Structures are given as structure tokens and as C-alpha cells.
Amino acid sequence: MIASIIEMPNGQAAATAVFGNEGASGMLVSLGPVPSPTTAVVRLAGNAWQISPMPFNAALQRSSSIGKMVQTFTRSLVAQLQHIAACNALHPVEQRMALWLLRLRDQTGDDAILLTQEAMAELLGVRRPTVTLVAAKLKDAGAIRSTRRGVVEVDRRRLEATTCQCYEAISSRLDRIVPPSKPPSIFSAR
Numbered sequence: 001m002i003a004s005i006i007e008m009p010n011g012q013a014a015a016t017a018v019f020g021n022e023g024a025s026g027m028l029v030s031l032g033p034v035p036s037p038t039t040a041v042v043r044l045a046g047n048a049w050q051i052s053p054m055p056f057n058a059a060l061q062r063s064s065s066i067g068k069m070v071q072t073f074t075r076s077l078v079a080q081l082q083h084i085a086a087c088n089a090l091h092p093v094e095q096r097m098a099l100w101l102l103r104l105r106d107q108t109g110d111d112a113i114l115l116t117q118e119a120m121a122e123l124l125g126v127r128r129p130t131v132t133l134v135a136a137k138l139k140d141a142g143a144i145r146s147t148r149r150g151v152v153e154v155d156r157r158r159l160e161a162t163t164c165q166c167y168e169a170i171s172s173r174l175d176r177i178v179p180p181s182k183p184p185s186i187f188s189a190r
């Protein structure tokens with residue numbers, strides 16, 4: 001799973017989107033050679049393929065399947081950016097932490113999420129002491145079962161009860177764009 005992180009000139013950072021097998025980092029290069037303001041940070045390890053911009057754009061010109069894949073991913077990325085922007089402006093950090101934990105949990109299907117407090121602070125755009133405080137609140141609510149070094153074990157149902165409406169909004173919108181029954185792996189494009 002890759003997080004798209006935007007960093008401010010003063011060093012503060014926050015995540016703008018996360019994606020896994022359904023997408024690819026740097027795919028917006030298809031829109032033109034504009035430097036990206038975000039950094040792609042691998043948050044959950046896995047296998048990935050890499051292609052340089054020039055051969056990718058050449059393949060894109062030749063393949064309508066790749067073109068559709070890029071369109072689908074761009075739509076899902078824009079949907080995430082819109083919801084995350086609203087969420088960051090409107091909802092408290094406790095609900096936002098629950099949202100990110102649910103998004104990470106959905107990527108792996110595992111209640112034990114490999115995530116350090118520093119990484120969570122970066123996703124949320126807050127300082128680490130805030131993460132400690134908010135994680136303790138989620139633990140009291142039973143939404144986080146345990147935190148040990150670099151692993152957060154969550155209770156999905158309680159996290160859903162804790163998070164804001166953005167989780168359901170993002171999930172249902174992304175499911176409409178990329179139906180879960182037919183995950184269009186970019187790697188299987190013909």
C-alpha cells in the first residue's frame with residue numbers, strides 16, 4: 001500500500017490518498033510532465049512493478065485497456081482527494097485516525113496493521129504526541145485492541161462505529177468506480 005504524502009515547506013506532512021493493487025504511483029504522468037507535489041511512501045510492503053514514464057506513455061498510446069485503467073485510477077484518486085480534503089477540514093482527529101486505520105485494514109484484510117506512530121502522524125498531519133493521545137482514546141473505545149511496537153491491532157466493527165461518515169462515502173464511491181468483484185489489476189492489462 002502506498003500513501004501519497006504532501007510536505008509543507010515547514011516540514012509538516014499529511015497524506016492525501018492511499019492505494020494498493022488497484023492503482024499505481026505516478027500514473028498521473030500520463031497527464032503531462034508536471035513535477036508532483038507529493039511523495040509516494042510505501043506504508044505496507046508488497047510486490048510492485050515499475051516502468052519509466054516514457055515507455056509507460058508509449059504503452060498508453062498503444063493500448064486502450066491501459067487507457068481505461070488510467071482513467072479508472074484517476075477517477076478513484078480524485079474521489080479520494082475530494083473526500084479527504086473535506087474530512088481534514090470538518091472532522092476531528094479521532095475520527096480521521098479511525099478512517100485511515102480502516103483504509104489500511106481494507107488493503108490487507110488483516111486486523112493487525114503494521115504501522116508506527118510516526119507513520120500514523122504523517123498520514124494524519126499531526127504530531128506524534130497527538131497520535132499517542134488519540135490512539136489511547138480509540139483503545140478505550142475498543143476500536144484499537146492493542147498497540148505494540150509497529151503493529152496496531154484493530155476491531156473493524158468498532159472502528160466503523162467510531163469513524164466519520166467519510167469512510168462509508170469513500171468506500172462506496174470507490175466501489176462504484178472499481179467494483180470489488182472485478183479488481184482491474186493494472187498488471188493484467190492487455
Ligand SMILES: [Zn+2]
Pocket residue numbers: 086087088091095096099164165166167
Ligand atoms: Zn471525515
